[in-house]
Amino acid sequence: MSSDGEKVGVVGCGLMGAGIAETCARAGLEVVAVETNEDAANLGRIRLEKSLSRAEAKGAIASAADVLERVQIGTNLNALADRSIVVEAIMEDEAVKTALFRELDQIVVSKDAILASNTSSIPIIKLGVATSRPGHVIGVHFFNPVPVLSLVELIPSYFTAEATTERARTFVQERLGKHAIDCQDRAGFVVNALLIPFLLSAIRMVEGGFATPEDIDEGLIRGCAHPQGPLALADLIGLDTTRAIADALYEEYKEPQYACPPLLARMVDAGQLGRKSGRGFYAYS
Structure with a gap:
């Protein structure tokens, strides 16, 4: 057809x-x-x-x-x-x-x-x-x-x-x-299998008090020429979706890099889902 x-x-x-x-x-x-x-x-x-x-x-x-x-x-x-x-x-x-x-x-x-x-x-x-x-x-x-x-x-x-x-x-x-x-039929396919561990690493940096979301995002934008920082990107994707993909990746591979950080889980449980809810790592009007 x-x-x-x-x-x-x-x-x-x-x-x-x-x-x-x-x-x-x-x-x-x-x-x-x-x-x-x-x-x-x-x-x-x-x-x-x-x-x-x-x-x-x-x-x-x-x-x-x-x-x-x-x-x-x-x-x-x-x-x-x-x-x-x-x-x-x-x-x-x-x-x-x-x-x-x-x-x-x-x-x-x-x-x-x-x-x-x-x-x-x-x-x-x-x-x-x-x-x-x-x-x-x-x-x-x-x-x-x-x-x-x-x-x-x-x-x-x-x-x-x-x-x-x-x-x-x-x-x-x-x-x-x-x-x-x-792509092969493996959890995360190509893009998310690479992207999600990167986003989770940024979330762990916030969780551990290494740096603020603003400084992490500015670092990647100005230092690596990314169009958008990882935490703003997670907010855009939706923190609930980010968590769901992380859970699917962890279920498939059982590797620590795919494990959902407690901070992400708590934010999702609190309804702070990013742009779609008006608040995530940043506030949106």
């Missing part, structure tokens, strides 16, 4: 899901996005409208309204029945994702449809074997903000058919204009 005719479904319309829906719609594709309830769907719609308005103001797109017309946001998973590719972008919880893939397997009619996960750490094989079509399940991991960052990690599992991987590559590169890299 050619990616030119892809009907795209996105499950989840939070930060990542809305970004994936926007990127697909900006590429001229028809998108159906599904959220858990009306409040979440409305928040997703507002998120999408704001992002597209900014893109129009910058001249990145001709018309926000035209792109919005290509996205339907609802609450019924059955609306994904006719989709040829469905991208899951829900919370980073293995049990919840596995249950969703089991449900999508029953709903999506075409057995040629790709069921993709935007997971940043959960093994794809676990999602694939929850379905009757593991050969059509693949990891397609976008990076935040999705409309801006060009990288996508492609993660086939042990059972993913080569044709599925190549069709996903065509979709990502030719249809969406992104750059795909190939």
Whole structure:
């Protein structure tokens, strides 16, 4: 099946899901996005409208309204029945994702449809074997903000058919204009397996009183030419997501560098999740 005719479904319309829906719609594709309830769907719609308005103001797109017309946001998973590719972008919880893939397997009619996960750490094989079509399940991991960052990690599992991987590559590169890299189905894939220990090291420096978040971030920006410091980046990713990825990495490798620092666990327990909650290592208005 050619990616030119892809009907795209996105499950989840939070930060990542809305970004994936926007990127697909900006590429001229028809998108159906599904959220858990009306409040979440409305928040997703507002998120999408704001992002597209900014893109129009910058001249990145001709018309926000035209792109919005290509996205339907609802609450019924059955609306994904006719989709040829469905991208899951829900919370980073293995049990919840596995249950969703089991449900999508029953709903999506075409057995040629790709069921993709935007997971940043959960093994794809676990999602694939929850379905009757593991050969059509693949990891397609976008990076935040999705409309801006060009990288996508492609993660086939042990059972993913080569044709599925190549069709996903065509979709990502030719249809969406992104750059795909190939990753083995191991927790963290390429980017997070390198990035998360770095972020955790910065958190341990704060925890141990070695330096303030401001000084650590300034050090990396001014001393290593990083565009953003590790603690501001953790706030952007979400401290809950950072913790979830760390936990998945530690579960897989059992190496101390992947262990969640107590400070990170306490901040997440206190609801200080970074930008999304208004406070993490920094305060956000």
